[in-house]
Amino acid sequence: MSSEERISRKLMIAATMLFFKSHRSPGVRGWELKNRLGKNYMKVLELLNHKLNDLGLQIKTVFEDESNQDLDRARFYITLTHSLTMSDLVTSDYRIDEVAALAIALSLIFSRGGKTSLRDVLEVLETKFPKWKAETYIERAIRRGYINKTEDDILTVGWRTRVELDQRELLKAILEAQPQQEKKTEKEIQEEKQE
């Protein structure tokens, strides 16, 4: 097998490992990639990242411990390189209300040093949603891995948030946002009717 073929095969293996969910949650550990791709796995990932960038995707590395950047224990994910638009969101699995609730909860957690009480978050959420909806959205965010909840009802940042969200960018965007006249989309009207 020529070296070009070997590299091409390694790229395909890396892409398969990163795209397909082989565990409960997505992402692959560094040591798993090392086992399949060899010790130069970071070079393969760099090459793959370059190819993925053309498609608007990127490989994201999340270290278990930021102070000790151990690549073998880090998790690697594929994420989008660009932000989604409102119309992308309407056609996705997420509801606009759910994303709004998630944004509120995470902004509060970030602004309070990475930790806040569930009561404080619900207080703000209840200015926008009925209580039962606010609680449902928080539960859903916990299930999806965006938020962690301790036994004392304290909310902290979840693993998915660490991968998908830019903390600074979110707070900056919240401060810069201008309130709009709320215009309901057809999907929202239908959802409300169903409820």
Added chain:
Amino acid sequence: MSNKIVKKYSREEIERIISICENIEKRGLDPFSVDVKELLFKLRKMLGENPDLEYYLLDAETIYRIATIIALQHKWLTEKAKSLFIDSQLISSRLTILDKKSIVQAFLKAWRPIISISQLTPQRLHYGLEHFLRLPPRRDERKYGWKFTDRELELSKIYLEKEREEIEEKMKNLYSELIERAKEKDGVDYWEFISKPSINETYDRAYILSFLISEGYVEVKKNPLKNELRLIPNNQKVPRRNTTSLVISLAGGAR
């Protein structure tokens, strides 16, 4: 008597300090809401007034709690620096003023969702249906939500049964073919075995073979030096004790 009252008062004071520190740590409150210098001053004064073992122990615990608060202050400052020192009250009031759509638009600017692919095989679907049917019924019959009619249940069972039979038939044929080809040989090369002129057929054979491997009818031997995968059929099903996943990229290896 008055000395006892002073002692009790001091003890309560120390316990109050401990509880304040614990509360800040557990509830994630602002660690700068306590004056560490003042706490230490009070503690020194109380210890001077009560030089006995009980107070030394309480003092050690209080010092530990105060040290935790100092560590939290350090973390708080780091987090604040990361979030550009944005005041939490300001964020709360902004969130209250903003409408849902503007909040979502702000969120989308900072959000880069993970891309991943999930897969479901007919076999897994079958397990799912079996599990669903085994669930105990609710107290009364379901009055809302999606409900299976008897006809739908019957159809889904027939469909899944047909799928299962088809896969089992294919597994049987592929297993016999593999046994035939592996006769008097030390296994068969994986790529040689699955490769067919049509790509669909190749994928189909790889898919069915994966079931034979998982079920324990076929062993896979990997030689990393030669970059070779060999299939060795078992004479009968061998129960798997330790399983591991093996990723094989067909596009990378198909010839």
